[in-house]
Amino acid sequence: MAEITAALVKDLREKTGAGMMDCKRALAETGGEIEAAVDWLRKKGLAAAAKKSGRVAAEGLVGMASAPGRAAMVEINAETDFVARNEHFQSLVEEVAKIALTVGEDVETIRSAQFPGTERTVAEQITHLIATIGENMNLRRARVLSVGRGVVATYVHSALKPGLGKIGVLVAVEADSELDGLEVLGRQVGMHVAAARPDALDVDAVDPAALDRERAVLSEQARASGKPEAIIEKMVEGRIRKYYEEVVLLEQVWVHDGESRVRAVVQKAGAKLTGFARFQLGEGVEKDEATDFAAEVAAAAGLTK
Numbered sequence: 346m347a348e349i350t351a352a353l354v355k356d357l358r359e360k361t362g363a364g365m366m367d368c369k370r371a372l373a374e375t376g377g378e379i380e381a382a383v384d385w386l387r388k389k390g391l392a393a394a395a396k397k398s399g400r401v402a403a404e405g406l407v408g409m410a411s412a413p414g415r416a417a418m419v420e421i422n423a424e425t426d427f428v429a430r431n432e433h434f435q436s437l438v439e440e441v442a443k444i445a446l447t448v449g450e451d452v453e454t455i456r457s458a459q460f461p462g463t464e465r466t467v468a469e470q471i472t473h474l475i476a477t478i479g480e481n482m483n484l485r486r487a488r489v490l491s492v493g494r495g496v497v498a499t500y501v502h503s504a505l506k507p508g509l510g511k512i513g514v515l516v517a518v519e520a521d522s523e524l525d526g527l528e529v530l531g532r533q534v535g536m537h538v539a540a541a542r543p544d545a546l547d548v549d550a551v552d553p554a555a556l557d558r559e560r561a562v563l564s565e566q567a568r569a570s571g572k573p574e575a576i577i578e579k580m581v582e583g584r585i586r587k588y589y590e591e592v593v594l595l596e597q598v599w600v601h602d603g604e605s606r607v608r609a610v611v612q613k614a615g616a617k618l619t620g621f622a623r624f625q626l627g628e629g630v631e632k633d634e635a636t637d638f639a640a641e642v643a644a645a646a647g648l649t650k
Contacts, residue, residue: 347377361386384558388565403627405429405482407513408438409499410446416497417445418513419455419487420624421471424480434482435509437474441467441484442508450489488515488622495519495616498531502539511626514538520616530614533601534594538623543594546621551593559588594621 347353349372357368357379363386371389375381405422406429419442421434428434444458444467460470471482490497495518501510514535518527545551563584567577589596595608595618611618 349373349377353377353379357382357386384562387562390566390569403485405626406435406438406505406509407501407511407624407626408442409501409508409513409515410439410442411497411499412446414493414495414497415446415489415491416499416515417442417450417487417489418499418515418622418624419445420485420626422483422485422627423478428478428480428482429505431478433474434478435506437470437482438509441487445487445489450487452484452487455487456484486624488624490515490517490620490622492517492519492619494521495619496524496527496531498528498535500532500535500539502536512539513624515620515622516618517620518611518616519619520614522615526614527616530611530616534607534611534618534621537597537600537607538594538621540600541594541597542623543597543621544592545594546618547595548589548593551589556585556588560585563588594618 349369353372354365354368357363357372358365360379361368361383363371367386367389368382371382371385372379375385403422404424404426405420407418407420410417419438421438421441423429423434440461441455444460445455448454448458456466456468458467459465460467463470465473467484471484475482498516498518499508500514500516501508502512502514504510516531516534516538518531518534520527544555560581563581564577567580567584570577570580572580590598595606595611597607599605599607599610607618
C-alpha cells in the first residue's frame, strides 16, 4: 500500500475537485492508487469526470514547422516563462521543429540530428544553451503528421510569434479541394481542438481501456439508482454516447457555431480528417511548488508531508 501523503491528497483534489477528507478516504480505500481513487470518488458521486491532468506547471514553448502535405510540432521545456521570450531559445525551438519535419517525431532521433550552422547535435546544442542562459531545458516530445492529397494545417493559440506559443495543434485534412480552402478548414478545426481538447479522432480510435473504465464507472452510478438491469444497460449506453460527444473530435459540437457536429462540418466541405495532435505546454508535467498547501492539508488531515 502506498503511503498516503499530503502531496497525494493534493494531486487527487486537483484531478477531481473533491473535498480533502473525501480524497483522503478514497486513497485509503484504494491502497493509495491515484487512478483507482478517482474512480472510487466518481462512483460515490463525489467527483466530476476525471480531469486528465493537474495544474500545468512547466514553461518553455511549443513550436511548429510546415512543408507541403506535412507539418511538425515540438515542445521544449525550460524552468521559467522568462526563457520563452529569449531570442536564442525561440530560435532553438524553431530549428528543432524544422529538424523534426525532416527526421520524424522520434525524440531520440531528433536529439542526435545535427543542429544547423554548428558541429553540434540537437542534444549538444540544448546543453550549450543551458550553459549560456543558465536554465535547465528539455526536448520533451514531437509529433509529425502528413497527408497524401490535402494539407496539414497548423494552429498556435495566443502565439508569441508565428509558429511559437503555449498551445499548438496539427490537423491533417484530405480532399481534392483547393488547398487554400483546406487550410482555412484545417485552421478552424485547429481552433476547435485547442478549445475542446478531444482525445480521439473518431469512435474507433477511443482507447479501449479508457472506454471500459468509463463504462464501469457509469454502471456503478446507474446501479445506485436501484433500477432493473435492463434499464441500467440502456442508461449506460446513453451515457456512453454522451461520453463520445465529449472526447471524440468528430462527435463534438463545433465550437464556432455551438450547434453542428464536427463530422457534419467536415463532410459539408467535402473533406476528411485523418489525424490531429494537440500539445499544451507543460501538460502533465509536475514541478516543485510551494509547500504551504501541502502543509495545510497535513495539518488538517494528520498526514505526513
